[in-house]
Amino acid sequence: MEVLTTRRFEFSAAHRYWNPSWSPERNLEVFGKCTNEHGHGHNYVLEVTVAGEVDPDTGMVINLVDLKAIVGRVLEGFDHKHLNEDTPHFRDRQPTTENIVSVLWELIFGALPAVVRLAHLRLYETPDVFADYGGGPGAAFGRGYRFAAAHRLHSPALSPEENVATFGKCNNPAGHGHDYRFEVTVAGPVDAETGMVVNLADLDAAVAPLLEELDHTHLDRQQAHFAERPSTGENIVVYLWERLAAATGERLGWVRLWETPNNVFDYGGGA
Ligand code: NI
Numbered sequence: 001m002e003v004l005t006t007r008r009f010e011f012s013a014a015h016r017y018w019n020p021s022w023s024p025e026r027n028l029e030v031f032g033k034c035t036n037e038h039g040h041g042h043n044y045v046l047e048v049t050v051a052g053e054v055d056p057d058t059g060m061v062i063n064l065v066d067l068k069a070i071v072g073r074v075l076e077g078f079d080h081k082h083l084n085e086d087t088p089h090f091r092d093r094q095p096t097t098e099n100i101v102s103v104l105w106e107l108i109f110g111a112l113p114a115v116v117r118l119a120h121l122r123l124y125e126t127p128d129v130f131a132d133y134g135g136g137p138g139a140a141f142g143r144g145y146r147f148a149a150a151h152r153l154h155s156p157a158l159s160p161e162e163n164v165a166t167f168g169k170c171n172n173p174a175g176h177g178h179d180y181r182f183e184v185t186v187a188g189p190v191d192a193e194t195g196m197v198v199n200l201a202d203l204d205a206a207v208a209p210l211l212e213e214l215d216h217t218h219l220d221r222q223q224a225h226f227a228e229r230p231s232t233g234e235n236i237v238v239y240l241w242e243r244l245a246a247a248t249g250e251r252l253g254w255v256r257l258w259e260t261p262n263n264v265f266d267y268g269g270g271a
Pocket of ligand 1: 015034040041042
C-alpha cells in the first residue's frame with residue numbers, strides 16, 4: 001500500500017535570465033525585466049511529494065524530520081544565494097522555474113533513502129507562478145489568474161421550487177458574486193534556449209481576452225455560455241478549459257478553479 005507524503009519548504013534567492021548567444025535586443029524581447037543585470041529575487045516555495053510503503057512500526061512513509069533534514073541540506077545551496085552566480089547549476093541554462101525544479105529533482109532524488117520514491121515536485125516562484133516536475137524530459141508550467149464576477153445558480157431544466165431546493169441562497173434572483181481564481185498548467189518539453197515550457201508573457205496574452213470578457217460581469221446575464229446552463233464551478237471550469245484549449249493548443253494541462261477558498265474544481269479535458 002503506497003502512500004504519498006508532501007512537505008513544503010521555502011527558500012529565497014536571486015536570479016537573472018540572459019542567453020549569451022542572443023543579442024541584447026533578443027534577450028529583452030524574450031525575458032523582459034528578468035534581464036536586469038543585477039538580478040532580482042523571489043521567495044520560492046517547494047512542495048516535495050514522496051511515495052512509499054507505510055512502515056508498520058512507525059506508521060510513516062518517511063519521518064518528516066528526516067525529509068526536512070535531507071531537503072534542507074539541498075536547499076542550503078539555494079537559500080539566500082544568487083542562482084546564476086553562487087550555484088553551479090545555471091551556467092548553461094536559465095534559472096527559470098522549470099529548470100530550477102528539475103535541478104532540485106536531481107539533487108533530492110539522489111539524497112533520498114531507498115525506501116521512498118520521489119513522486120512529485122512543485123516549485124512556486126510567486127503564489128501565481130509555478131512549475132511541476134515528475135522526472136522525465138518534460139515539465140509543466142502553471143500560472144494563476146483572477147476575475148471577479150456575479151452569478152446566480154439557476155437551471156432552466158428545474159422548476160422554481162426545485163431551483164430553490166437545489167441551490168438555496170445561490171438561487172437569489174439578483175445574484176451574488178465571487179473573486180474567482182484559477183490556475184492553468186501547460187505541459188511539454190522545456191525549450192533549451194529559453195528554459196521555458198511556455199513564456200509567461202505569451203500565456204498571459206493568450207488568457208487576457210478571456211479575463212477581459214469575464215472580469216466584473218454577471219456571468220448568467222452577460223455570458224452567452226451561461227444563459228441556458230447553471231454557472232456552477234463545474235460548468236465554469238469546463239468552459240475555462242475549453243476556451244483556454246482553443247487559445248493555448250494541445251499542451252494545455254489542468255485548469256483548477258477556486259470559486260471561494262473552500263470550493264475547488266479541476267478539469268483536464270476529455271469525457
Ligand atoms: Ni524572477
